[in-house]
Amino acid sequence: MKRADLMQNIAILGASGYTGAELIRLIAVHPSMRIAALAANSKAGQSMAEVFPHLRHLDLPGLVTIDEIDFSGIDLCFCALPHATSQEVIAGLPKDLRIVDLSADFRLRDPEAYAKWYGNPHAALECQAEAVYGLTEFYRDDIRAARLVAGTGCNAATGQYALRPLIAGGLIDLDEIIIDLKTGVSGAGRSLKENLLHAELSEGAAAYGVGGTHRHLAEFDQEFSAIAGRPVKVQFTPHLLPANRGILATVYVKGDPRKVHGALHGAYAEETFLEVLPFGQVPSTRHIRGSNFCHIGVTGDRIEGRAIVIAALDNLTKGSSGQALQNANLMLGLDETAGLMAPPVFP
Template identity: 75%
Template sequence: HATSQAVISTLPTGLKVVDLSADFRLRDPAEYEKWYGQPHAAQELQKEAVYGLTEFYRDDIKGARLVAGTGCNAATGQFALRPLIAAGVIDLDDILIDLKAGVSGAGRSLKENLLHAELSGGTHAYSAGGKHRHLGEFDQEFSKVAGRPVQVRFTPHLLPMNRGILASVYVKGDAKIVHQVLKKAYENEPFLRVLPFGTLPSTRDIAGSNFCHLGVIGDRVAGRALVVAVLDNLTKGSSGQAIQNANLMLDLPETEGLMLAPVFP
């Protein structure tokens, strides 16, 4: 992060770029400075950047020169919630995203808490209390879909595994309607699979692949639903998404090079 703005500004204007950093994800430079702690250094480029959540910005991505890859956590939460917000079937003021991520989701920087000896055998919440930077993406995208401010509660947890994300998303709404909306929204998407009602996915189902699986189940209290979404942060959450977007930008089949089956065990 904070390097792509300077680098991309020097590239030929005819070159197509998919940026995996956070430098162009937030459309409002003030929001970028709020979440990343420094002024946006390429505001003119920001105006042409397209947010890279493929399934929801497909047409814009096809004609884009610069696509901003999403955060892996942000993608997972959005796959669970965007269709529900758009359909108006959940309470927008009572959304909780409880997310578990493998250690690769925290990056490759040399930090003591990411050492195997420190992480193995335990788990912990991080960037809790509304501090995680991907909240900027949630605020931007959910508010855009809803047409009014939406602020979700979001707490990520780091698990002692290499890769994978599992998000448990708690909403108020009829569970079967929630399932129907998601199933309809993704019925023609090659990489998004909605499981039968009451069946919940596991990270092992999508490891090493560009797939995202979603499951919905009801609660003992009527009017509550749980949506569980899983994806691999290193593929559908980043590099696989980048290839999917590049395929669109280059007028190639969207699934080119991405139909690998999940790897388990």
């Protein structure tokens, strides 16, 4: 019997966070995966119904500490823990265990870059060296063969879907790229923060990580420079919106708008989850909410030789947990789209 015909036993570490809950929501309808273990050290001993009442209809194992899990019967583990914590935990897991990490700990190939952007030396260099970057559509073959896959940043994924084919095709000025991005509040995680209180966040919008300080810039630097074969630095400013889900990135480039549209359409024509809209149409976060789809639109500008590329995806799904499940499907030899074809939630 082929492995793809077997039910795969899945563990989720960090199951009490938003990305952990999103993984459970997606895997609950997966035809070949069974959730065998759920860990959340701070809420160990509780049921998922207590932590996330919207999941109470599911027959799920109780929450335990990571140390209580017997990994000998686990086929793949999702690690949805904070950065720094994730690397320490993963370094202690069985060396033959397939892992999809949703934190930032293994995204950067250069340990010095990690130390620069995250403020501390990497504590699991052996694991970092074997990690494959998890932007599925561009690292598919590497992901299939990987033991450890590093999920991308949600902002970083959105910007890359808008730009990678354009950089590879030499269609835009590499020194004139601006990414203006808006993101929902769930991207900040579930822990309590004053600026995320309803009274502090609602009815307003604010930029953050201004002036080249946002950590996802490290992924843009790494990936875009590798494609171009020379250093590429983009201007990137994210904005926090009073919305639960969604990312909308407006990317300004110098290049022929029709050629830009043609390159994106050609690059993604066979990709299930990447939809390039007809020229002149632009996407909305309303139309990808709760799904693993990314919509991309291209239009011209009143200034000749300028193009505007707009990409929308759900930060918790295509930007994180959906991407993680897409990668896990590849790692386990399953249909890449399994558990991910539910349409967006609207309105």
